Amino acid sequence: MLESSTSSRESGQSRTCFCGLTANQFTATTPMNGGRRFFKCPRPEDIACRYWEWRDEELPAHVSMFIHTQKMSLNAIRKERNNLKKTLDEFLGSNASDLKKVSCLEKKVSNLVKFETMEKNFVVVMGIFCLFCSREEHVLML
Numbered sequence: 001m002l003e004s005s006t007s008s009r010e011s012g013q014s015r016t017c018f019c020g021l022t023a024n025q026f027t028a029t030t031p032m033n034g035g036r037r038f039f040k041c042p043r044p045e046d047i048a049c050r051y052w053e054w055r056d057e058e059l060p061a062h063v064s065m066f067i068h069t070q071k072m073s074l075n076a077i078r079k080e081r082n083n084l085k086k087t088l089d090e091f092l093g094s095n096a097s098d099l100k101k102v103s104c105l106e107k108k109v110s111n112l113v114k115f116e117t118m119e120k121n122f123v124v125v126m127g128i129f130c131l132f133c134s135r136e137e138h139v140l141m142l
């Protein structure tokens with residue numbers, strides 16, 4: 001009896017659901033059946049047939065609870081990771097806008113420097129011009 005139940009469990013690596021499709025295999029994460037594998041129709045919930053079957057024998061309660069607890073802990077870590085990723089994305093996003101502002105300010109400063117250079121060149125040219133024009137008020141400007 002035990003042998004036949006074992007052989008039927010091991011021989012069935014795949015199952016066919018009522019739709020005639022190869023059933024998908026899942027692993028339960030509930031406190032009562034944590035880690036216990038089962039077969040289910042591969043179609044989406046709303047159009048799936050009612051086929052559902054355990055693949056594994058019932059596990060000892062402490063093993064199921066341990067697997068369930070590990071799964072909950074993993075989910076909490078994944079949630080924390082996603083939150084951190086979101087925070088990082090927001091941080092990088094806000095930095096991108098800061099970088100644009102900095103780039104815009106750099107352009108303005110560069111234009112100011114160009115304008116200042118042009119102004120200095122103008123003063124030099126005017127100075128040279130005024131040396132030749134020799135009007136008293138222009139010479140005093142230098």
Ligand SMILES: [Zn+2]
Nearest residue numbers: 017019041049
């Ligand atoms: Zn099905």
